[in-house]
Amino acid sequence: xxxxxxxxxxxAGISDPSSTRMLADRIAQRTVxxxxxxxxxxxxxxxxxxxxxxxxxxxxxSPLVGPKLQQAVDALGAADGIVASTPVYKAAAxxxxxxxxxxxxxxxxxxxxxxxxxxxxTARHALVVDxxxxxxxxxxxxxxxxxxxxxxxxxxxxxxxxKRIDRAAFELVLLMESGFARQxxxxxxxxxxxxxxxxxxxxxxxxxxxxxxxxxxxxxAK
Numbered sequence: 169x170x171x172x173x174x175x176x177x178x179x180a181g182i183s184d185p186s187s188t189r190m191l192a193d194r195i196a197q198r199t200v201x202x203x204x205x206x207x208x209x210x211x212x213x214x215x216x217x218x219x220x221x222x223x224x225x226x227x228x229x230s231p232l233v234g235p236k237l238q239q240a241v242d243a244l245g246a247a248d249g250i251v252a253s254t255p256v257y258k259a260a261a262x263x264x265x266x267x268x269x270x271x272x273x274x275x276x277x278x279x280x281x282x283x284x285x286x287x288x289x290t291a292r293h294a295l296v297v298d299x300x301x302x303x304x305x306x307x308x309x310x311x312x313x314x315x316x317x318x319x320x321x322x323x324x325x326x327x328x329x330x331k332r333i334d335r336a337a338f339e340l341v342l343l344m345e346s347g348f349a350r351q352x353x354x355x356x357x358x359x360x361x362x363x364x365x366x367x368x369x370x371x372x373x374x375x376x377x378x379x380x381x382x383x384x385x386x387x388x389a390k
Contacts, residue, residue, distance in 0.1 A: 281343035
């Protein structure tokens with residue numbers, strides 16, 4: 169039976185054109201093509217984080233969520249799959265990339281399949297994806313595909329990059345087809361340790377009008 173999926177691309181490149189966005193686009197294009205070959209449809213929505221930088225910064229220091237950031241949050245919440253791509257600076261994912269995912273609700277991405285990708289000016293940064301990005305998305309409880317992707321300048325002319333992209337895209341398609349994330353939402357959501365303020369604040373009932381909570385928020389006990 170034909171299925172329709174939504175894939176959201178999050179790219180943290182700051183230049184235009186951007187190799188980080190280029191890598192993300194190639195992953196998304198192959199995902200669409202491989203899904204179509206299997207009789208399914210994939211709709212792709214792309215968010216360039218450089219266009220959300222001001223709203224991301226505001227969300228880091230206040231409870232305010234701007235309209236563009238809210239649009240990205242809503243799209244990720246409804247997504248069947250995600251492609252996340254970042255440039256590497258000083259042996260780490262970009263601050264813009266990590267800040268974006270740090271302001272998201274902790275429950276937003278539970279079980280969602282995701283392809284992790286990174287670009288850099290040197291192959292010395294190749295382990296950043298597996299050493300740093302996987303731990304971040306493990307904390308967010310996503311389902312990362314087995315194949316991570318990294319591209320330094322010399323990789324763009326190497327046929328093996330296309331093979332790795334195909335492999336990661338196919339893994340994403342299979343995970344979306346499995347319906348794993350949907351089943352988690354429908355059948356196992358209650359079994360997760362939800363945190364205060366996550367998932368709309370509906371998982372835990374916390375009494376804010378206690379001496380301890382007033383002290384914790386800078387007030388005084390009665």
